[in-house]
Amino acid sequence: MLQELETNTELKNALLNSSNVVILTGAGISAESGVPTFRDKEGLWKKYRPEELANADAFMQNPQLVWEWYQWRRRLIHDVKPNPGHYALAEMEKLYPNFTLVTQNVDGLHREAGSSNVVELHGNIRRNKCFDCGKFVEVPDLDLQETPKCESCGGLIRPDVVWFGEMLPADAINLAFNVSRACDLFISVGTSALVHPAASLPVMAMQGGAYVLEVNPNATAITPSVDHTFYAPSGEILPDIVKFVKENRNQ
Numbered sequence: 001m002l003q004e005l006e007t008n009t010e011l012k013n014a015l016l017n018s019s020n021v022v023i024l025t026g027a028g029i030s031a032e033s034g035v036p037t038f039r040d041k042e043g044l045w046k047k048y049r050p051e052e053l054a055n056a057d058a059f060m061q062n063p064q065l066v067w068e069w070y071q072w073r074r075r076l077i078h079d080v081k082p083n084p085g086h087y088a089l090a091e092m093e094k095l096y097p098n099f100t101l102v103t104q105n106v107d108g109l110h111r112e113a114g115s116s117n118v119v120e121l122h123g124n125i126r127r128n129k130c131f132d133c134g135k136f137v138e139v140p141d142l143d144l145q146e147t148p149k150c151e152s153c154g155g156l157i158r159p160d161v162v163w164f165g166e167m168l169p170a171d172a173i174n175l176a177f178n179v180s181r182a183c184d185l186f187i188s189v190g191t192s193a194l195v196h197p198a199a200s201l202p203v204m205a206m207q208g209g210a211y212v213l214e215v216n217p218n219a220t221a222i223t224p225s226v227d228h229t230f231y232a233p234s235g236e237i238l239p240d241i242v243k244f245v246k247e248n249r250n251q
Helices: 002-007 009-017 027-031 056-061 063-078 084-092 109-113 170-182 198-207 234-248
Strands: 020-025 098-103 118-120 123-130 157-161 185-189 211-215 228-230
Touching: 002 009, 002 234, 009 211, 009 234, 020 027, 020 084, 020 170, 020 198, 027 234, 056 063, 063 123, 063 157, 084 109, 084 234, 098 170, 118 170, 170 198, 185 198, 198 211, 211 234
Parallel strands: 020 098, 020 185, 098 118, 185 211, 211 228
Antiparallel strands: 123 157
């Protein structure tokens, strides 16, 4: 991999000379830490599919069931730690004057690894908010099985994640659009590039003239269009990229 960095002139120039960098991460980088994707057979819970529980109608019809499912998910990821890919991105943030990490993941592992400029498109499962008034609420007890209520308005407390049928937070997606259009280097990490509107971000970067690099073990929808793809897990590739930039940036 380091040989590719040395011999691919365009890739080398993009990594060493870019000043505006955008990273997009998906479920793949979290899977490397052991976070379940909840989309395969292991994602089933009490015979329910995620689509049946992660929506406002399900919550209103049976808030207790949905709350229990999210508490189960939180317990699953409670002891999960960031992997070398997460830490490499946190280190990469220090190497570029303008750096934005856009993630589709809700596990909070990027912030835990030390990344600060993070745009969470789908929210964060570690946070909660009132279903009625939107006030953010701390509910730290992972064993709490009864759906809590808001102390301000009495509304039910829900996870601060984007459910099926809901719009992404306007501030988050608009910021992601803007930085993707303006960046010099865009790196897509561990995402299938199928879920919109996030899947449009690398396309916007291409249209803006950015060098687009993909890091994924398998080919994706954008592989034929990007400038280069590393077919490997992020935990193997990203630390090498950081090392390469550090060693060559000032030469």
